[in-house]
Amino acid sequence: xxxxxxxxxxxxxxxxxxxxxxxxxxxxxxxxxxxxxxxxxxxxxxxxxxxxxxxxxxxxxxxxxxxxxxxxxxxxxxxxxxxxxxxxxxxxxxxxxxxxxxxxxxxxxxxxxxxxxxxxxxxxxxxxxxxxxxxxxxxxxxxxxxxxxxxxxxxxxxxxxxxxxxxx
Amino acid sequence: xxxxxxxxxxxxxxxxxxxxxxxxxxxxxxxxxxxxxxxxxxxxxxxxxxxxxxxxxxxxxxxxxxxxxxxxxxxxxxxxxxxxxxxxxxxxxxxxxxxxxxxxxxxxxxxxxxxxxxxxxxxxxxxxxxxxxxxxxxxxxxxxxxxxxxxxxxxxxxxxxxxxxxxx
Numbered sequence: 001x002x003x004x005x006x007x008x009x010x011x012x013x014x015x016x017x018x019x020x021x022x023x024x025x026x027x028x029x030x031x032x033x034x035x036x037x038x039x040x041x042x043x044x045x046x047x048x049x050x051x052x053x054x055x056x057x058x059x060x061x062x063x064x065x066x067x068x069x070x071x072x073x074x075x076x077x078x079x080x081x082x083x084x085x086x087x088x089x090x091x092x093x094x095x096x097x098x099x100x101x102x103x104x105x106x107x108x109x110x111x112x113x114x115x116x117x118x119x120x121x122x123x124x125x126x127x128x129x130x131x132x133x134x135x136x137x138x139x140x141x142x143x144x145x146x147x148x149x150x151x152x153x154x155x156x157x158x159x160x161x162x163x164x165x166x167x168x
Numbered sequence: 169x170x171x172x173x174x175x176x177x178x179x180x181x182x183x184x185x186x187x188x189x190x191x192x193x194x195x196x197x198x199x200x201x202x203x204x205x206x207x208x209x210x211x212x213x214x215x216x217x218x219x220x221x222x223x224x225x226x227x228x229x230x231x232x233x234x235x236x237x238x239x240x241x242x243x244x245x246x247x248x249x250x251x252x253x254x255x256x257x258x259x260x261x262x263x264x265x266x267x268x269x270x271x272x273x274x275x276x277x278x279x280x281x282x283x284x285x286x287x288x289x290x291x292x293x294x295x296x297x298x299x300x301x302x303x304x305x306x307x308x309x310x311x312x313x314x315x316x317x318x319x320x321x322x323x324x325x326x327x328x329x330x331x332x333x334x335x336x
Binding site: 003004011015016046047125130135139140142149153161165168 | 170171172173175176179180183184214215218279280291293295298302303304306307308310311314315317318321322324329330332333334336
């Protein structure tokens with residue numbers, strides 16, 4: 001065994017959220033340059049019945065903080081999902097990162113064996129901690145980061161794969 | 169340490185590729201039901217200068233097989249990127265899964281410490297194996313699975329988050 005549950009969760013989430021913050025910064029700059037309405041970008045979506053950019057940010061925040069809460073047992077902050085501006089979305093990301101970075105690696109001891117039961121009404125999966133992280137938490141988190149990127153790309157914001165991958 | 173490099177790569181990639189296969193199956197069924205042209209779906213994209221659906225499948229295949237080749241040392245099959253039909257894209261996915269499932273977990277011994285140097289011309293990052301997997305290979309892989317989903321969603325194919333997350 002060569003990776004810890006902490007290593008495959010907290011730093012991965014923090015990195016993804018920093019990428020998301022950078023993407024939002026580029027989206028805001030694009031809106032300003034074009035003299036367009038921020039709301040149009042913040043509420044942009046890829047399909048009528050799909051979540052808009054703001055909700056992709058909120059769900060990326062939730063997926064990361066709730067995953068870490070479930071695995072570490074350290075309560076995560078609650079947010080009201082009322083962000084309507086770039087500044088508020090950036091604050092949401094910053095607050096999520098602050099929580100994630102506050103978690104001690106020791107809190108993840110034995111988290112791979114912890115039972116994690118989710119309840120989405122008709123969908124109530126139960127996982128061992130390691131399966132939860134690898135088959136649910138990580139794919140779910142990346143879904144929202146990539147979809148945020150894809151919404152911006154679809155709206156003409158000059159971002160791309162290198163922005164998504166982040167600095168190396 | 170509670171996770172192996174194998175566990176965080178091969179089964180994650182195989183699961184994602186099976187999801188991608190299921191998404192393509194739903195896209196093909198949608199095209200047939202609507203009597204539309206498969207090519208229009210296969211070449212659909214979210215932005216004029218972004219890769220189409222077919223290339224998202226090819227890159228998901230490449231990212232997974234090349235990552236595993238670099239980490240395990242087991243040569244991956246080469247593909248010609250000439251798929252133009254749903255059947256051919258499904259075959260590409262199946263061939264990629266066959267390679268991934270052929271790799272013995274022992275081949276990943278010490279892969280976390282292996283040096284992985286990439287060369288994309290102006291972009292030549294070098295990684296330790298664990299950083300490569302967590303900061304490059306996994307985010308890159310999910311990028312293409314999610315973007316394939318997002319293209320289908322943008323074109324009206326009835327798929328959603330549950331399809332993307334896969335069976336539990």
